[in-house]
Amino acid sequence: xxxxxxxxxxxxxxxxxxxxxxxxxxxxxxxxxxxxxxxxxxxxxxxxxxxxxxxxxxxxxxxxxxxxxxxxxxxxxxxxxxxxxxxxxxxxxxxxxxxxxxxxxxxxxxxxxxxxxxxxxxxxxxxxxxxxxxxxxxxxxxxxxxxxxxxxxxxxxxxxxxxxxxxxxxxxxxxxxxxxxxxxxxxxxxxxxxxxxxxxxxxxxxxxxxxxxxxxx
Numbered sequence: 493x494x495x496x497x498x499x500x501x502x503x504x505x506x507x508x509x510x511x512x513x514x515x516x517x518x519x520x521x522x523x524x525x526x527x528x529x530x531x532x533x534x535x536x537x538x539x540x541x542x543x544x545x546x547x548x549x550x551x552x553x554x555x556x557x558x559x560x561x562x563x564x565x566x567x568x569x570x571x572x573x574x575x576x577x578x579x580x581x582x583x584x585x586x587x588x589x590x591x592x593x594x595x596x597x598x599x600x601x602x603x604x605x606x607x608x609x610x611x612x613x614x615x616x617x618x619x620x621x622x623x624x625x626x627x628x629x630x631x632x633x634x635x636x637x638x639x640x641x642x643x644x645x646x647x648x649x650x651x652x653x654x655x656x657x658x659x660x661x662x663x664x665x666x667x668x669x670x671x672x673x674x675x676x677x678x679x680x681x682x683x684x685x686x687x688x689x690x691x692x693x694x695x696x697x698x699x700x701x702x703x704x705x706x707x708x709x
Contacts, residue, residue: 496671501680507663508684514659515646517581522588522645529593534600536618544593551590557651559583564655580652588645595641599634600626636703640696643689650685660684 494500532544551559564579574582603626611621653662664681668674 493672494670496667496673496676500667500671500677504660504663504667504677504680505684507658507660508688510657511646511649511659511684511688514577514580514584514649514652514657515642518584518588518645518649519642521581521585522592525585525589526592526596529589530596530600531622533593533597534622548590548594551587552594556583556587556648557654559587560651560655576652576655576657579655580649580657584645584648584652587648588641591641591644592638595637596630596634599630599637602633603629633703636696636699639692639699643692643696646688646692647685 529544529547532540533548535541560580560583563583564574564576567574567579600622607625607629608621611625616625649659650661652659653665656662658666660681664677668677671677
């Protein structure tokens with residue numbers, strides 16, 4: 493058994509880059525998927541609305557941990573061998589797509605009906621109506637909750653440790669198994685997550701305050 497020291501701290505800290513990388517992958521992929529989901533939910537297609545609604549219900553109604561298990565252990569059953577990195581990325585992208593899609597759907601529907609009516613009066617079809625009238629306004633509303641949700645993505649990456657992905661939590665488990673000093677080890681892990689999440693939380697709160705002031709009568 494060895495004592496927790498600076499080298500152990502560096503080992504955990506270095507793993508933070510994988511937490512950040514996985515978070516960026518989850519957010520980027522989730523943003524693309526979320527936009528598709530949000531547009532489908534607000535489209536004129538009944539089928540698109542139903543499919544997007546089912547996707548949201550599926551991934552919001554099941555734990556992220558279970559989704560990680562299904563991707564990681566289910567892929568080999570289907571003949572696809574994937575490593576923890578890919579499994580974690582796929583599961584987090586799907587999960588983030590559902591939540592971001594729901595957030596952005598609400599932002600789109602928050603646009604006053606007068607804007608929709610004005611776009612219809614200009615005889616704009618769905619795509620140009622969304623592109624030129626609705627989405628630019630919805631984007632301003634969506635920034636604050638989107639930044640806030642990024643905190644949840646970062647914290648959600650900790651669950652990837654259960655399938656062996658070596659991010660901050662998994663690195664902490666490895667060091668704890670070697671030092672048997674869980675209080676120190678996981679205090680360091682918690683501190684790293686706090687440093688990653690706290691600035692985003694402050695930024696989201698600041699954006700919400702500015703948005704509230706801008707929208708005040």
